[in-house]
Amino acid sequence: MPIEVELTGMRDKIKSIVLLAARRAWGGVEIPEFSVEIPELPEHGDYSTNIALILARTLKKPPLEIADAVVTELKTQSNKEHWFQTEIKTPGFINFYISPQQLAENIKTILKKKQKFGQGSKKKAKPRTVARSGSSARETVIIEYSSPNIAKPMGVHHLRTTIIGQALVNIYTFLGYRVLAMTFPGDWGTQFGSLIAAYKKWGNHKKMRKNPIQEMLNLYVRFSQMAEHDEGFQEEAKKEFKKLENGDKENKKIWRWFRKESFKDFDRVYKKLGVKIPYIFSESFFEPMLKAVIAEALNKKIAQKGEDGSVIIPLATEKTPLLLQKSDGATLYATRDLAQMKYRVKKWRPGKIVFVVANQQTFHFKQVFEAAHKLGYAPGVELAHVKFGMVLDSSGKKFATREGKLIPLETVIDEAVRRARKMIDDLDKLQQKAKPRTVARSAPSAGEKQKISRMVGIGALKFFDLAQNRMSDIIFDWDKMLNLKGASAPYLQYSYARLKNIIRKTGALRSDLDIKLLKEKEELALARHLMHFGETVAEAATHYEPNKIANYLIKLAEKINSLYETVPILPAEKKIRDSRLALISAAMIIIKSGCNLLGIEMPERM
Numbered sequence: 001m002p003i004e005v006e007l008t009g010m011r012d013k014i015k016s017i018v019l020l021a022a023r024r025a026w027g028g029v030e031i032p033e034f035s036v037e038i039p040e041l042p043e044h045g046d047y048s049t050n051i052a053l054i055l056a057r058t059l060k061k062p063p064l065e066i067a068d069a070v071v072t073e074l075k076t077q078s079n080k081e082h083w084f085q086t087e088i089k090t091p092g093f094i095n096f097y098i099s100p101q102q103l104a105e106n107i108k109t110i111l112k113k114k115q116k117f118g119q120g121s122k123k124k125a126k127p128r129t130v131a132r133s134g135s136s137a138r139e140t141v142i143i144e145y146s147s148p149n150i151a152k153p154m155g156v157h158h159l160r161t162t163i164i165g166q167a168l169v170n171i172y173t174f175l176g177y178r179v180l181a182m183t184f185p186g187d188w189g190t191q192f193g194s195l196i197a198a199y200k201k202w203g204n205h206k207k208m209r210k211n212p213i214q215e216m217l218n219l220y221v222r223f224s225q226m227a228e229h230d231e232g233f234q235e236e237a238k239k240e241f242k243k244l245e246n247g248d249k250e251n252k253k254i255w256r257w258f259r260k261e262s263f264k265d266f267d268r269v270y271k272k273l274g275v276k277i278p279y280i281f282s283e284s285f286f287e288p289m290l291k292a293v294i295a296e297a298l299n300k301k302i303a304q305k306g307e308d309g310s311v312i313i314p315l316a317t318e319k320t321p322l323l324l325q326k327s328d329g330a331t332l333y334a335t336r337d338l339a340q341m342k343y344r345v346k347k348w349r350p351g352k353i354v355f356v357v358a359n360q361q362t363f364h365f366k367q368v369f370e371a372a373h374k375l376g377y378a379p380g381v382e383l384a385h386v387k388f389g390m391v392l393d394s395s396g397k398k399f400a401t402r403e404g405k406l407i408p409l410e411t412v413i414d415e416a417v418r419r420a421r422k423m424i425d426d427l428d429k430l431q432q433k434a435k436p437r438t439v440a441r442s443a444p445s446a447g448e449k450q451k452i453s454r455m456v457g458i459g460a461l462k463f464f465d466l467a468q469n470r471m472s473d474i475i476f477d478w479d480k481m482l483n484l485k486g487a488s489a490p491y492l493q494y495s496y497a498r499l500k501n502i503i504r505k506t507g508a509l510r511s512d513l514d515i516k517l518l519k520e521k522e523e524l525a526l527a528r529h530l531m532h533f534g535e536t537v538a539e540a541a542t543h544y545e546p547n548k549i550a551n552y553l554i555k556l557a558e559k560i561n562s563l564y565e566t567v568p569i570l571p572a573e574k575k576i577r578d579s580r581l582a583l584i585s586a587a588m589i590i591i592k593s594g595c596n597l598l599g600i601e602m603p604e605r606m
Helices: 009-024 051-059 063-077 101-118 157-173 189-202 205-210 214-231 231-245 249-273 283-298 333-348 359-375 410-433 447-468 489-506 523-530 533-543 547-567 576-595
Strands: 047-049 084-090 091-099 140-144 180-182 311-312 324-327 352-356 383-384
Touching: 009 047, 009 051, 009 091, 009 283, 009 533, 047 180, 047 359, 051 063, 051 091, 063 084, 063 091, 063 359, 091 311, 101 383, 101 523, 140 157, 140 333, 157 180, 157 249, 157 324, 157 352, 157 383, 157 410, 157 447, 157 533, 157 576, 189 231, 189 333, 205 231, 205 383, 214 231, 214 249, 231 249, 249 410, 249 447, 283 311, 283 324, 283 333, 283 359, 324 333, 324 359, 333 359, 410 447, 447 489, 489 576, 523 547, 533 547, 533 576, 547 576
Parallel strands: 140 180, 140 352, 352 383
Antiparallel strands: 047 091, 084 091, 311 324
């Protein structure tokens, strides 16, 4: 029997035994940090480490000599069951090849655990992160994302924060963390004074009831245009907001109505996207806490009050201080961010708070994070700004209409589904032509086609974003997004549907695996790739990069299709067929599990 190895954490396992071997070879020498990577080319092994190159600087010995000593220790102490082979490559890399027997154990584990394969054990919280007796022992991660402003439709500019944020929620939940998904909608400030003033001037109750979000946007735009030429409008907006702050009943009623309609609209869009954000704390929620934040900062002598009445927090890492309060007494977004951080840490004791917000807010979060630590609002809490680039049109300009107006996100979602439906119809016609007349083929119903179109269209929209480096701007391209042969969600979904069709013909997922019968290079390449799923998910979480999972899935689909097109499955001799069916059953589980993490549904057929 091969040694039991947790293959979803194979990279960590190898790093551990390499470290132990190096310590045994050179007792007393401190081993510096080294890496274990997955090589791009299969001929360089399943894993490769640079420890010999790193140690050469300390030991003043040739890397090849160091690599040889490490490998000798590995063979003596860690590989008695021969679960890996090693080779040394110039200038001193040690490459690892995992044995077929261990690959077989990995596949059997996938077939046993199914969608739970690769899941992390429940992450134990550090003592400081446990809020109170009886609370969960799992480490808590708060992820804030999406956060649209009320009184406006969600725009295409909300696409990336919403999709990336939800993917991170899925990934961290999968890895065993207690995840609190939150949104921080904008519902406070002078702009809402403008909207209230506009409604009092020109608002039509019937129009508002019929199409509330569009009517609010129209009123706000009209009022803003007037305010550009007449300062009286600006003063009126300040006056109406001041009344709102002071609890004026009429303004409160209007404001609550606008919020209610806005949240209904957000929920509809989230539902279409398959996004769930259970914790909603808008800016107004923290308004009663702001005076205390300012007073605390002044009392601790962390903040300074200017002669004009403004309050600032000087920062060590930034030349520009953080403005906590304006000279007229008004607070800012940063003030509310500090209040919400203090509230969240006190209430949930998270180990980490993640803010999925665009690149443009980098300076803001640098200031807020430093101020939060100075104030003692986030002791020992990791604060992460997960930033991302803009969505650009085909010409490389900001994605908008010719008039520069907001493009509703719902419009983009509906267009994706419409285009997917056309693709499904075209694919159905091709498949009908490809089938001989004597072969009966049950065509999907109109309802099933629409369901598949929704999965494909929305999946394409999500994957197009998540497959790219989040730091880069992305150029919106419908053709790439819905390409059945490219790096796209439809390509993954079609690959899955192909496997599903094979399994459907045989009755169920198979587990009759004999790894000795899998000798084709396509079979072994697929088996080896399946081994890397768990560590890919963990790496995506560590770096907040869902694109690592997306890229893994594209390579997986390529290996699936290479196998499908070159190796006979159903016509093969029974034992070989059963082993191949077990392999593709495992591949089906992983491709579906990976897509679920990205929020992409898999149709049973296409």
